[in-house]
Each structure stands twice: as structure tokens, then as C-alpha cells.
Amino acid sequence: AECYGINSGVNILDNAANNFYLTEIQVEVGAVATEFERIPYATQLAKCQRYYYGSNTTNVAKSGGLWGAVYASGAAHITGPLPVTMRTIPTLTMGGTSNTYYISNIDGATTGTVIGTGISANIVDLEVGSLAGSAVGYPVQYNGQMYLTAEL
Secondary structure, three states: OOOOOOOOOOOOOOOOOOOOOOOOOOOOOOOOOOOOOOOOHHHHHHHHHOOEEEEOOOOOOOOOOOEEEEEEOOEEEEEEEOOOOOOOOOEEEEEOOOOOEEEHHHOEEEOOEEEEEOOOOOEEEEEEEOOOOOOOOOEEEEOOEEEEEOOO
């Protein structure tokens, strides 16, 4: 391969504060270049979400992505679909500063304990206990952050 240039260029890497931006780069295997592939954002996002998904990443109350209802005193069944089918059954991590459950009939949040899970590649299903102030039929929503990982 031949490389052409001039000898009066500016050294863009002479300082740690210098930034060098690249965009629309395509790496090819072999010596033949193919047409540049432009993948729509929604398509690329769905491909990424097969391996990782985070809900409520900004930690906003009542935005955790799981909803359900109290089925017995202090216990609820909550569930939420995933935006795409993940590569395999993911590992679930829950947390954040809003890691509570919002109970709409008492208009308040309470801590709870996950006592059972039913996670598949396209749905998260949790059984939550120790929900103070709840009664049968009360709607429940997860407030916190939920992260699912199905890495290789």
C-alpha cells in the first residue's frame, strides 16, 4: 500500500487535550472493499440489546420497567417485557437510589425483597415480598434500575 501526504502537517497528538474524531469507519477483511454499510440506529440498538439492557438508567422513580399487583398481604407479582429477545437467559441486577416499589393505592414507595424470579430471554418476572402497607389488588411498580446481561 502506498501512503501520500505532505511534510508540513500539524501534530494533532502533541497534547493530551487534543481530540481526534473518526466517523463512518468500516474495517474490511481482505483486500477488496465492499460498499459502506449504514445500519439504522433502531436496528443497531436492537442488536446491542440482545446482549445488554438497562431500564431506568437515569434513576427516575416509577420508571423501573416492571409492573404488577399485590396478590397476598405484603407480596406482589410484577413483570415486564424486554424490548428484544436477548441472546440467552440474562443475569439480572437491580439497584439505584430508587430501588423501591411504588404502591399506587397508598401513593408511596416501600422497600421489598425479591423472593422469586422467572427470567427468560424476553421477559422479567419477579415475586416480591415484605411490601409494607400493601393490600391485595394494589398496583405495584418498580422504581429502581434494572440491568440484564447476556454477554458471550
